[in-house]
Amino acid sequence: MRLVTHGDSAPSSVNRYLLPQEHQVIMVRRHPAVLLRPVAEVFGGLVLAGLLSKWLGENQGSQALVIVWWAWLLLLIRFVWKVAEWSVDYFVVTSKRMLLTRGLITRRVDMMPLGKVTDMSFQRSLLGRMLGYGEFVLESAGQDQALSTVPFIPYPETLYLEVCQMLFPGSDDDD
Secondary structure, eight states: OOSSOTTOOOOHHHHTTSOTTOOEEEEEEOOGGGGHHHHHHHHHHHHHHHHHHHHHHHTTOHHHHHHHHHHHHHHHHHHHHHHHHHHTOEEEEESSEEEEEEOSSSOEEEEEEGGGEEEEEEEOOHHHHHHTEEEEEEEESSOOOSOSEEEEEESHHHHHHHHHHHHSOOOSOOO
16 A cells, blocks of 8 residues: 555655655655644643633632633644644655654754665554554664654554565565
């Protein structure tokens, strides 16, 4: 199963990092579970702001009430920022290398050539198994690489098999 078929094009935020001699094979956005913590913070902040509003409203604390809701609004703005960042984060495997692009204002592109990968594994926490994400762990021949872990990868088993097939192509011999 190919996650990105030939002819599909990457968004321009990713396309600009592809070399002319390479073609994109796999491209996925990180799993939405990366947003679980910001969602919990916004929801928890809303509940807390509601409870504080009720308590402060009974005690005539209108100035404090305004501060509470402004604080929750800041949490909401932070959540919107995290969603916007997630929307431009991609894990891309090309015919030559793996890339992890991320960041909205400060763009960061981590890369590892496929030829340098000596070992690759994935791990899944209990929550990752329930929600369908995992983390890739990449190793190269005794060197520190910019791309060593890729957290919140969707359907990691399928991606793992696809990447392994690229790293270790089958031979035509039948043993």
